[in-house]
Amino acid sequence: MTDLAAVVRDLMPTVRADLERLVRIPSIAFPGYPPEPVADAAQATVGILTAAGAPAELLEVPGAPPAVWAQIDGPPDAPTVLMYAHYDVQPAGDPEAWDSPPYEPTERAGRLYGRGTADDKCGVAVISGALRAFGGQPPVTVKIVIEGEEETGGGTFMSYVAEHPDRFAADVVVVADGGNWKVGEPTLTTTLRGLCVVDVVVETLEGPAHSGLYGGAAPDALIALSRMLATLHDEQGDVAVEGLARSTWEGRPVQDEVLRASGRVLDGVSLIGSGSLAERLYTRPSITAIGMDVPGTAGATNAIVPRATARLSARLAPQEDPSRAQQAIIDHLLRVAPWGVRVTCTPGETASGAVLAADGPGADAARRAMARAYGKEAVAVGSGGAIPLCVTLAQVLPDADIVLWGACDDAAQIHAANESVDLGDLERATLAQALLLTELASSA
Structure with missing residues (x-):
């Protein structure tokens, strides 16, 4: 040696x-x-x-x-x-x-x-x-x-x-x-952890509509999409999609203060989820909205948004079948879509x-x-x-x-x-x- x-x-x-x-x-x-x-x-x-x-x-x-x-x-x-x-x-x-x-x-x-x-x-x-x-x-x-x-x-x-x-x-x-x-x-x-990606598109109108003339009756695609995304997690921040695999962790624990520092979490912002931090990071699913296509605030007009898109990235338990998890997320989004809005889900990248x-x-x-x-x-x-x-x-x-x-x-x-x-x-x-x-x- x-x-x-x-x-x-x-x-x-x-x-x-x-x-x-x-x-x-x-x-x-x-x-x-x-x-x-x-x-x-x-x-x-x-x-x-x-x-x-x-x-x-x-x-x-x-x-x-x-x-x-x-x-x-x-x-x-x-x-x-x-x-x-x-x-x-x-x-x-x-x-x-x-x-x-x-x-x-x-x-x-x-x-x-x-x-x-x-x-x-x-x-x-x-x-x-x-x-x-x-x-x-x-x-x-x-x-x-x-x-x-x-x-x-x-x-x-x-x-x-x-x-x-x-x-x-x-x-x-x-x-x-x-x-x-x-x-x-x-x-x-x-x-x-594994990975799967889903793109979700919500459509409500054939084109933008004046919010003063139609707001309150015609549905806004961005609001509808936001309501759908909000159902992906429960009040504690745990993933609420049914059927996704979870497992326990027996290795080194993760300390709260270490995670907050390395993740650069802002003061006063709570960590989400329940159970041990290591399980949340290593052996349970997480879902993140990694991108959205919606009108930007620069140049925004008083119009109801007719179409909104989000890309979701899910990290999965090590033993999870990523294609099965991807379909579970798609099924969840279709089920919770409000007001009869049109929803198109496109499966993207997967990794076991x-x-x-x-x-x-x-x-x-x-x-x-x-x-x-x-x-x-x-x-x-x-x-x-x-x-x-x-x-x-x-x-x-x-x-x-x-x-x-x-x-x-x-x-x-x-x-x-x-x-x-x-x-x-x-x-x-x-x-x-x-x-x-x-x-x-x-x-x-």
Whole structure:
């Protein structure tokens, strides 16, 4: 342990340089952005892994950016570990919202700032650092896949995995796209909520009508839609749609003050729902109106609104069937529509949740590795966010333990301005990744 920790410590300037190299590339795979930086990031990832001792190559994925693939064979009886991260990133958004340029990695107070520092180019750096710790010869068979379209939610790479299960077969899958609940606090994510989206359109009139001449008799579509949306939750704020799955949570609890601070809840505003905060966040459904198409206040006229649209995003219990939940929400909206208004519901994106390795040899080895790297026992948390690839891997590799962890933390501000990673946790995560391989090798 002492030798490996010292090796990783000496490697950290190289690990950081690998991360900074990737952060400088605006590898945004969304439509409308130039494809060249995505290709550049893929090539840079090949170079980083090759320098770490892995014979990396581009893996062409039809209809999607290339993935990066490498395999290092270990001793004949050693277990196989599949390591995953992604090199694509979210758009930076308004550059004025950043305290330093988003694609110029900048250190402040022990954190490295820049788009992708936490989500998920640090995952690539952690994997390369773990390989470097063994001089490119880890004590187990290692497969590495670095994806190029995770942020877009396109699903093309997931289909590729499902169609080529033998390529990705492993005893343990390590997904370096998670993080710690707080800096220095080792954390395994053991559940993921699912997702479904519904667009609802309410129509009442053929066109706008003067509110003075027809108001009080002709129904307003925005008011009707608002009444419908209000029925999605009860007085406590719990989801009121019948039939949606719920489950209990036995991992680390969530503290009220921590949630309020990390969620930037305004003073005096109550948290919603009943039961433990962890269950509300990890194992129960939530419904959010993430967008509406209605007249804006600028230039508003005294007219009854004839048409209003809302997009609803529901997070679902890990075991929920997202298509079934989507239909339950649609049925609810149709049932509560007032005044005979016309309602059109269109199902959108879905993603299944997952229950990941909470026990088993892979999870046990991960806990031992984190305890040694961080100097304290790991805790289990859930995630309200969906990682669809984890679900695909769980389906095609039913006997594999899936370990979800990473160098991210509650201050990382992923997908927002001033994204960052704590450099101390980057080192600890790299050490944990390396120690996991020794733990798996010794327990084989």
